[in-house]
Amino acid sequence: MSQERSRYERGRNVLSEIENDPGGSVLDDLAAFCPDLERLAVEFCYADVLDRPGLSRPERQLATVAALAALGNAPSQLRFHIRGALNVGCAPEHIIESLIQLTVYAGFPAALNAVSAARDVFADQGVVPTPTHHQTDALSRFDTGSTLLERIDGTGGTAVINSLADIAPDLGRFIVEYSFGDVYARPGLSLRLRELVTVAACTALGTCAPQLRIHMQGYLNVDGTTGELIEIIIQMAVYAGFPAALNALTQLRAVLAEQEVPSAVAGSPGCRG
Amino acid sequence: MSQERSRYERGRNVLSEIENDPGGSVLDDLAAFCPDLERLAVEFCYADVLDRPGLSRPERQLATVAALAALGNAPSQLRFHIRGALNVGCAPEHIIESLIQLTVYAGFPAALNAVSAARDVFADQGVVPTPTHHQTDALSRFDTGSTLLERIDGTGGTAVINSLADIAPDLGRFIVEYSFGDVYARPGLSLRLRELVTVAACTALGTCAPQLRIHMQGYLNVDGTTGELIEIIIQMAVYAGFPAALNALTQLRAVLAEQEVPSAVAGSPGCRG
Amino acid sequence: MSQERSRYERGRNVLSEIENDPGGSVLDDLAAFCPDLERLAVEFCYADVLDRPGLSRPERQLATVAALAALGNAPSQLRFHIRGALNVGCAPEHIIESLIQLTVYAGFPAALNAVSAARDVFADQGVVPTPTHHQTDALSRFDTGSTLLERIDGTGGTAVINSLADIAPDLGRFIVEYSFGDVYARPGLSLRLRELVTVAACTALGTCAPQLRIHMQGYLNVDGTTGELIEIIIQMAVYAGFPAALNALTQLRAVLAEQEVPSAVAGSPGCRG
Numbered sequence: 001m002s003q004e005r006s007r008y009e010r011g012r013n014v015l016s017e018i019e020n021d022p023g024g025s026v027l028d029d030l031a032a033f034c035p036d037l038e039r040l041a042v043e044f045c046y047a048d049v050l051d052r053p054g055l056s057r058p059e060r061q062l063a064t065v066a067a068l069a070a071l072g073n074a075p076s077q078l079r080f081h082i083r084g085a086l087n088v089g090c091a092p093e094h095i096i097e098s099l100i101q102l103t104v105y106a107g108f109p110a111a112l113n114a115v116s117a118a119r120d121v122f123a124d125q126g127v128v129p130t131p132t133h134h135q136t137d138a139l140s141r142f143d144t145g146s147t148l149l150e151r152i153d154g155t156g157g158t159a160v161i162n163s164l165a166d167i168a169p170d171l172g173r174f175i176v177e178y179s180f181g182d183v184y185a186r187p188g189l190s191l192r193l194r195e196l197v198t199v200a201a202c203t204a205l206g207t208c209a210p211q212l213r214i215h216m217q218g219y220l221n222v223d224g225t226t227g228e229l230i231e232i233i234i235q236m237a238v239y240a241g242f243p244a245a246l247n248a249l250t251q252l253r254a255v256l257a258e259q260e261v262p263s264a265v266a267g268s269p270g271c272r273g
Numbered sequence: 274m275s276q277e278r279s280r281y282e283r284g285r286n287v288l289s290e291i292e293n294d295p296g297g298s299v300l301d302d303l304a305a306f307c308p309d310l311e312r313l314a315v316e317f318c319y320a321d322v323l324d325r326p327g328l329s330r331p332e333r334q335l336a337t338v339a340a341l342a343a344l345g346n347a348p349s350q351l352r353f354h355i356r357g358a359l360n361v362g363c364a365p366e367h368i369i370e371s372l373i374q375l376t377v378y379a380g381f382p383a384a385l386n387a388v389s390a391a392r393d394v395f396a397d398q399g400v401v402p403t404p405t406h407h408q409t410d411a412l413s414r415f416d417t418g419s420t421l422l423e424r425i426d427g428t429g430g431t432a433v434i435n436s437l438a439d440i441a442p443d444l445g446r447f448i449v450e451y452s453f454g455d456v457y458a459r460p461g462l463s464l465r466l467r468e469l470v471t472v473a474a475c476t477a478l479g480t481c482a483p484q485l486r487i488h489m490q491g492y493l494n495v496d497g498t499t500g501e502l503i504e505i506i507i508q509m510a511v512y513a514g515f516p517a518a519l520n521a522l523t524q525l526r527a528v529l530a531e532q533e534v535p536s537a538v539a540g541s542p543g544c545r546g
Numbered sequence: 547m548s549q550e551r552s553r554y555e556r557g558r559n560v561l562s563e564i565e566n567d568p569g570g571s572v573l574d575d576l577a578a579f580c581p582d583l584e585r586l587a588v589e590f591c592y593a594d595v596l597d598r599p600g601l602s603r604p605e606r607q608l609a610t611v612a613a614l615a616a617l618g619n620a621p622s623q624l625r626f627h628i629r630g631a632l633n634v635g636c637a638p639e640h641i642i643e644s645l646i647q648l649t650v651y652a653g654f655p656a657a658l659n660a661v662s663a664a665r666d667v668f669a670d671q672g673v674v675p676t677p678t679h680h681q682t683d684a685l686s687r688f689d690t691g692s693t694l695l696e697r698i699d700g701t702g703g704t705a706v707i708n709s710l711a712d713i714a715p716d717l718g719r720f721i722v723e724y725s726f727g728d729v730y731a732r733p734g735l736s737l738r739l740r741e742l743v744t745v746a747a748c749t750a751l752g753t754c755a756p757q758l759r760i761h762m763q764g765y766l767n768v769d770g771t772t773g774e775l776i777e778i779i780i781q782m783a784v785y786a787g788f789p790a791a792l793n794a795l796t797q798l799r800a801v802l803a804e805q806e807v808p809s810a811v812a813g814s815p816g817c818r819g
Contacts, residue, residue, distance in 0.1 A: 007684070030658065033665045035677060036732070037646050037658075044724045045654055052716075072346030073618035074655035100310050107477075107514040108318055109347035112303065112310075119306045131308060138280070160519065167529075168503045168522055170325075175515060178317045186309075204653075206753030207479030208516035210523075230714050241653040242721060243754035246706065249714055250756075256713075345619035373583050380750075380787040381591055382620035385576065385583075392579045404581060411553070433792065440802075441776045441795055443598075448788060451590045459582075480752030481789035483796075 008039060011047035018050075018061070018084035026080060045238045054231040059196060061085035062098050063232050066197040067204035067239045069099060069114035070106035078114060082121045092122055092129035097189035098197045104179045105201050105208070132188040136181050142173070145181030152184065152191060154221055156214040195219040199232050203248040204240040212248060216255045226256065281312060284320035291323075291334070291357035299353060318511045327504040332469060334358035335371050336505050339470040340477035340512045342372060342387035343379035351387060355394045365395055365402035370462035371470045377452045378474050378481070405461040409454050415446070418454030425457065425464060427494055429487040468492035472505050476521040477513040485521060489528045499529065554585060557593035564596075564607070564630035572626060591784045600777040605742060607631035608644050609778050612743040613750035613785045615645060615660035616652035624660060628667045638668055638675035643735035644743045650725045651747050651754070678734040682727050688719070691727030698730065698737060700767055702760040741765040745778050749794040750786040758794060762801045772802065 012025075019025055031038040050060055061084050068078040085095055095118055103111040122129060136144050149157045164172035184194060198215045202208040216229055229252055237245035285298075292298055304311040323333055334357050341351040358368055368391055376384040395402060409417050422430045437445035457467060471488045475481040489502055502525055510518035558571075565571055577584035596606055607630050614624040631641055641664055649657040668675060682690050695703045710718035730740060744761045748754040762775055775798055783791035 029665075030661065033677075034642055034646075034661055036679060036681070037642075037649075037661060039681070040646070040649070040724075040728055041654055041658070044649075044720070044728070048720060048724070068655065071618070071655075072344070074659060076659070077655040096307055096310075100307075100313070103310075103313070103317075103514075105514045105516060107510075107512045107517070108314055109341065109344075109350040109512060110514075112314070113347055113349070115303065115307055115310060119302075131306075133309060135309070135312070164522065167526055168507060171503075171507050171510065171515075171518060171522065174317070174321060174507070174510065178313075178321070179515060182313055182317070202516065205479070205516075206751070208514075208520070211516040211519065230717075234714060234717050234720070237653070237717065237720065239653045239655060241649075241651045241656075241754075242717075242725060243651060243748065243751075243757040244653070245717060246757065247754070249710065249717065253713055345617070369580060369583075373580075373586070376583075376586070376590075376787075378787045378789060380783070380785045380790070381587055382614065382617075382623040382785060383787075385587070385623070386620055388576065388580055388583060392575075404579075406582060408582070408585070437795065440799055441780060444776075444780050444783065444788075444791060444795065447590070447594060447780070447783065451586075451594070452788060455586055455590070475789065478752070478789075481787075481793070484789040484792065 007043045007047040010051060011042035011045070014046040014051045015042060017057070018046075018081075018087055020084075020087040049235055049238050052231060052234070054227055055235075057088040058085065058090040058094075059193070060231075060235060061088055061090055062094060062193065062197055063200035063235055064239055065095060065114070066098055066102060066200040067236060069102055069117075070110055070201035070205050071240065072106070072110045072113060075113070075117060079117050079121050082114075082118050083125065086121070086125060086127060092118075092127050093132055093188050094193065096129060097132065097186060098193070100186065101183060101189070101194050101197050102201055104183055105198055105211070106205065132186065134186045134188075136185050141177040141181035143181075144185050145176035145179070148180040148184045149176060152180070152195070152218045152222055153214050154217065156217055160214070191222040192219065192224050195222055195224060196228070196232060199229065199248075200236060203233055203236040203244055206240065206244045206247060209247070209251055213251045213255055216252055217258075220255075226252075280316045280320040283324060284315035284318070287319040287324045288315060290330070291319075291354075291360055293357075293360040322508055322511050325504060325507070327500055328508075330361040331358065331363040331367075332466070333504075333508060334361055334363055335367060335466060335470055336473035336508055337512055338368060338387070339371055339375060339473040340509060342375055342390075343383055343474035343478050344513065345379070345383045345386060348386070348390060352390050352394050355387075355391050356398065359394070359398060359400060365391075365400050366405055366461050367466065369402060370405065370459060371466070373459065374456060374462070374467050374470050375474055377456055378471055378484070379478065405459065407459045407461075409458050414450040414454035416454075417458050418449035418452070421453040421457045422449060425453070425468070425491045425495055426487050427490065429490055433487070464495040465492065465497050468495055468497060469501070469505060472502065472521075473509060476506055476509040476517055479513065479517045479520060482520070482524055486524045486528050489525055490531075493528075499525075553589045553593045556597060557588035557591070560592040560597045561588060563603070564592075564627075564633055566630075566633040595781055595784050598777060598780070600773055601781075603634040604631065604636040604640070605739070606777075606781060607634055607636055608640060608739060608743055609746035609781055610785055611641060611660070612644055612648060612746040613782060615648055615663075616656055616747035616751050617786065618652070618656045618659060621659070621663060625663050625667050628660075628664050629671065632667070632671060632673060638664075638673050639678055639734050640739065642675060643678065643732060644739070646732065647729060647735070647740050647743050648747055650729055651744055651757070652751065678732065680732045680734075682731050687723040687727035689727075690731050691722035691725070694726040694730045695722060698726070698741070698764045698768055699760050700763065702763055706760070737768040738765065738770050741768055741770060742774070742778060745775065745794075746782060749779055749782040749790055752786065752790045752793060755793070755797055759797045759801050762798055763804075766801075772798075 027038050064081045068074050099111050099114045161172040195218045202212040233245050233248045300311050337354045341347050372384050372387045434445040468491045475485040506518050506521045573584050610627045614620055645657050645660045707718040741764045748758040779791050779794045
């Protein structure tokens with residue numbers, strides 16, 4: 001029992017750190033109504049998953065906020081985890097930039113509703129973010145976007161744009177100009193964190209397998225590691241269920257397999273294939 | 274800067290037309306809190322996308338209402354765009370019929386919640402829709418539905434029903450009787466607009482690839498054009514994110530490829546394949 | 547007309563039984579605003595689908611509650627059907643256990659919000675559930691989970707865990723320890739009903755095809771029947787749309803095809819394949 005005791009206690013400590021509410025925990029009502037579920041949530045979500053190494057506490061909160069914002073169907077948890085992000089040291093500007101990033105992957109209504117939630121939480125907490133002002137020059141949006149697309153998504157991203165040329169070239173142009181030229185070009189959030197937020201949201205949504213593959217590769221291209229990707233995915237089991245995590249791992253396996261083919265060839269001098 | 278100025282101004286004009294609120298814009302609060310995101314939303318959503326030719330303003334609003342109703346997770350945007358649909362000249366009966374159509378593709382809870390939203394918006398705006406009364410005769414529901422299914426979805430639709438014969442024939446019967454015999458048979462919305470609403474909702478949901486293919490072909494079968502389908506899909510990037518639009522384009526490409534095979538054969542007399 | 551009359555009347559009777567509200571029906575407002583949709587909802591949802599044999603009324607309500615809880619975007623319908631579940635004789639403990647089960651398949655936010663809804667409904671109705679207290683011993687969580695995983699999901703479940711060994715073994719361990727060792731091991735809901743809830747939720751979500759296949763086979767492994775699976779799927783057309791039901795049937799057909807291969811071989815002595 002002491003091992004369980006320690007899982008529960010460790011989980012409550014993580015929850016307290018995220019929650020930072022001396023008046024009590026959001027789970028107290030649940031503990032009164034359904035104590036077993038409260039225990040399972042503390043042990044599994046907070047001790048087993050959120051306390052894992054491999055991502056910092058602020059990075060984990062950004063991933064959670066991205067997932068809940070993209071799903072759009074748990075507004076009170078979204079507010080709780082935005083507040084939690086502030087409590088563990090996320091800059092408010094990082095939260096806002098993460099939500100601007102989500103306009104691309106979850107659409108404007110989901111992103112705008114999450115920005116409203118952030119505005120309310122910031123006001124409650126007396127947090128005044130410094131608004132980031134950035135505007136890509138109109139004439140260079142396409143070039144700026146093309147450069148960033150190739151830097152981040154490599155050949156996978158360019159292939160998507162090229163594949164649109166015969167059917168919907170304007171959508172391709174919007175991806176370059178808006179997604180990369182306007183959004184990815186913004187300061188205030190590193191490319192790695194932009195991809196972290198993207199991978200978390202696409203994993204939670206569960207409807208973007210091709211894009212998830214491209215952005216997992218993108219995460220690796222901007223100095224992220226495979227181990228961090230696995231941590232993001234495992235964390236999504238908590239917020240979107242195990243199937244979402246398992247299906248994302250299937251995509252990650254495909255990404256890693258594609259990387260291994262050329263490296264295997266390069267690494268085996270006797271290979272003539 | 275003047276090109277950007279004009280994108281922003283053009284976007285604000287489109288937004289004003291949809292919003293029609295002399296007291297201010299729904300985006301004013303956002304402009305105060307996060308001015309860059311307000312600018313991006315106006316430029317990209319309203320200037321780049323909603324102001325495109327190829328679909329009328331009322332058709333675009335019906336597509337947006339369908340997407341938001343199907344997703345079910347952005348109720349304030351749903352009400353905003355229902356009001357916007359009225360403002361750009363949609364008949365209230367078109368809105369209601371679009372939502373009845375969605376019972377088939379997004380389920381009754383999503384459709385009923387959107388009808389409630391429409392009822393509230395209509396009451397606010399003093400709009401009194403003329404209720405459509407239509408009831409397919411009980412004895413002819415199956416025949417009426419079969420005829421419409423073949424007219425709209427062609428061999429693809431019949432293939433779905435036949436494929437159910439050995440495993441769930443009653444579900445096949447419900448599709449014929451309810452979806453086509455009851456719903457598609459209703460007056461008050463053209464078959465093309467019913468398919469427009471269906472394609473928009475299935476694109477936004479992102480979970481209906483096989484059905485999306487069938488109804489893209491269906492849209493073409495009832496006098497819609499490929500160009501209009503591409504416009505619906507591009508518009509969904511705004512409301513459900515770029516991955517939703519990209520995945521729908523993949524399905525459209527498959528639909529167009531299927532059409533090309535026979536026409537290529539028919540058009541090349543020397544072909545003996 | 548009399549056949550239609552009887553579909554409508556039969557549907558209203560089913561609705562009354564679920565609703566049990568002498569003061570009127572939740573559909574009365576809809577009947578005033580959009581009478582055709584009220585009629586279609588009563589005839590199709592309540593007469594055609596919910597009145598079908600093959601699953602009991604309480605089982606059907608658990609499937610509906612699971613689907614609405616997992617989707618998370620129709621909170622008033624979720625409360626309505628939780629109350630309906632009580633009205634048709636579901637034990638409140640069955641409802642709570644179904645929602646604990648959903649932590650695994652739809653994530654904690656969706657499950658916790660549904661538990662909050664249940665708490666409100668129970669309080670309104672004066673229902674006081676007997677909390678189930680169960681805690682799998684810390685040292686036996688893995689073994690308990692492994693045994694249950696093999697019992698329920700058979701080789702399919704074990705294959706999933708094994709496939710994680712090289713990429714995310716801790717996620718595999720969490721599935722064994724948390725999903726099976728903690729959740730499936732709980733008393734208070736039979737394994738068949740746990741799988742019924744799982745199949746309903748995964749069908750409604752539409753993003754879990756591989757897991758849906760495994761748990762359809764799981765449903766059959768714990769004494770469920772193919773006919774019951776088909777009933778769950780047909781019912782999901784009401785709550786998540788026909789595409790969700792059709793796509794789940796595609797998965798079921800794959801499950802049944804896999805079973806037929808060995809049984810065909812076993813059953814045809816002349817076969818030498």
